[in-house]
Amino acid sequence: MITASPKPIKEIIGLVEPYQKILILGCGTCVKTCFAGGEDEVAVLASALRLGFKKKAGSIQIEEMTIERQCENEFIQEAAAGVARNDAVLSLACGAGVQALAKRFVKDVVLPGVNTTFIGIQERPGIFTEECSGCGNCGLAVFGAICPVTRCAKKLLNGPCGGSQKGVCEVNPDTPCAWHLIIERLTALGRLDSLRTYIPPKNWNTSLSGGPRKLIREDHIL
């Protein structure tokens, strides 16, 4: 999933302050799963804002709505009337959702209510970890299905740096060394020797270095 975390309430107040009528729009897929932008978070944020603005004696109207996915037009359509009724949309979707709304509602103000963080998983309840950078050229087969491009702080492709001790990354003691995990896993699979193979420089052309990417599926173009 794409994970996100709520923006601090102070920042959100600053964003919505110029507007009278605000639609808080949740997204029922990834950000719901990571507790940042589903209907529960929409309700909590709406209450917090109502409370915050009451103190300031401002008159502000807040409408709550959550759609299944803000990154798909057929769901976005469900929000059209709500968007039209309000001065601004505070989207609790990921950055893709926010921009999809802006593409669909060209003349409306769309504001981000969360910070999009990464592509990851819920490793343990409440703990989310980054697993994929979407580099566009997956090498997981070589690395025992553990991604060093994403999970090594130095994106090392040919083994751990000198700062890996006791299985922990030097950058953060809470982060396991990805290379330690790769070596452990390949050892268990009896494939450690495969790490003797030299991995050439990565072609970043398929990643963000090549500019914003586009995926074209000719077979699905109407």
Added chain:
Amino acid sequence: MKAFSRLHETLSRGEFAVTGECGPPRGANKEVINKKIKLLNGFVDAVNVTDNQTAIVRMSSIAASAHLVAAGLEPVMQMVVRDRNRIAIQSDIMGAYSLGIRNILCLSGDHQKFGSQPDAMNVFDIDSMNLIRTVRNMRDTGKDMSGFDLDTAPQMFIGAAANPFADPFEYRVIRLAKKIDAGADFIQTQCIYNMERFREWIRLSREEGLTEKVYILGGVTPLRSAGMARYMKNKVAGMDIPDEIIKRMDGVDKKSQADEGIQICLETIRELRELKGVAGVHIMAIEWEEAVGQIVQQAGLK
């Protein structure tokens, strides 16, 4: 075969080589470099010039290395892949060679999180393994990474780092083999305090035939105080300082701790000289260049 540098020449003669270290200043003051040059000149075969070590912004290693060249002291220019993409890397290597720099040490680089500007974006376009290979390919094929024929390819003596004290231990020898395969001519190791583990690493490297393929210089850092020993043990990534060393430093009064540190360093060097497969010593006297002359003389190295 022609030697790429004086350090290369020394090592190929089978002489026990000595390298030192010079950290460039946090500023543009050339005099800081000149002062360090005076302290090191005559005592070492070459001097590593660090590249924004611990991710703290300093005078560039290329410029500082060029100052050493001008003073007749041979630099080992360190280069990290943290701050440069492959375009800048190749360009800087060519520039360095044109300035008379003949040795390079290829490193990943300390993560910027440890530095003075942790908000910076890192690069890590290629890793240290591929940096080694890039320098080697430029030297041996005369081409850059795109395959373009260079008008005068840089011909450098290529170094890499090894940390026998990092984990997983078993993989450290595989990694060394990979670095040699990539083109490393010499290796400088992380500071040795845990002799037992170092001996084991050298033994495994010997068994794999690696010590025949590469010159290994054991790294040493004289401890200046018990406080420094504790700091390095607890705060510096990849460092392994056994408790006995800390106890030994604690066991002497504050005024004599620096002398004790030098004694420990001399003992380590003595052991390294006896060890088959060790071709030299790399003395990293961090902001304590004054100690290098004393260590070299007392160890009977020069």
